[in-house]
Amino acid sequence: MIEFHLNGRSGLSPYQQLVQQVRHALRLGLLKEGDRLPTVKDVASQLAINPNTVLKAYRELEHKGLVAARPGVGTFVTRTLADKSLSAHGPLRKELERWLTKARLAGLDEESIEALFLSTFRGAGEEVA
Template sequence: MEQVRQALLNSTLRPGDRLPTVKEVVGSLAINPNTVLKAYRDLEREGLVEGRQGVGTFVLRRPDGPPPSEQAVLRRSLAAWIARAQGAGLADSDIESMVRAGLRAAADEAIA
């Protein structure tokens, strides 16, 4: 689900595009077909995709969020921050911990 959402946000997938079949996803990722079916159903419930009997699953719209151009700016900014953190000697696990802590702190501030 997250991969599809990301692809929609960064315009890799666009409204009208057909998603791979469950069989194609299972074959390329070696995951349980029920997992793929559930993800497609959840995306459909969110109104992002639509399953068409005998034809496939198609993208209806992109999720709410910043447009691709703003995401690109944010991605570049994040990449620069990661490079600085690595240059300072932080391991990937330390960087991940810092990002998670930052996300938690932002969520706490939004609630307060």
């Protein structure tokens, strides 16, 4: 079971944050097929948010084919986003850490690193597309 949290400064609406947190958990393998999501009432009361917001998030996840609602029982994860690539996370993270060290040694500060990463990431995205 995952626990949701809301970040007031994220720039995303509460409903988008809930969707994103489920997708994240699926990608990182924290949620697996068959896992039950907390009930709408539990999320609404825990976060003090509108139950319709939770419903909307769950409906969007359902629409994307990630979860299924079983009336009277709960909402269950039907698909995972953590494919075989999850096993590659460890080595990739190591490489990235090495790259970060190199970048710092080259004199880049946090902001420059982020800017370089994002512009490279976007550039590479365009090539793939």
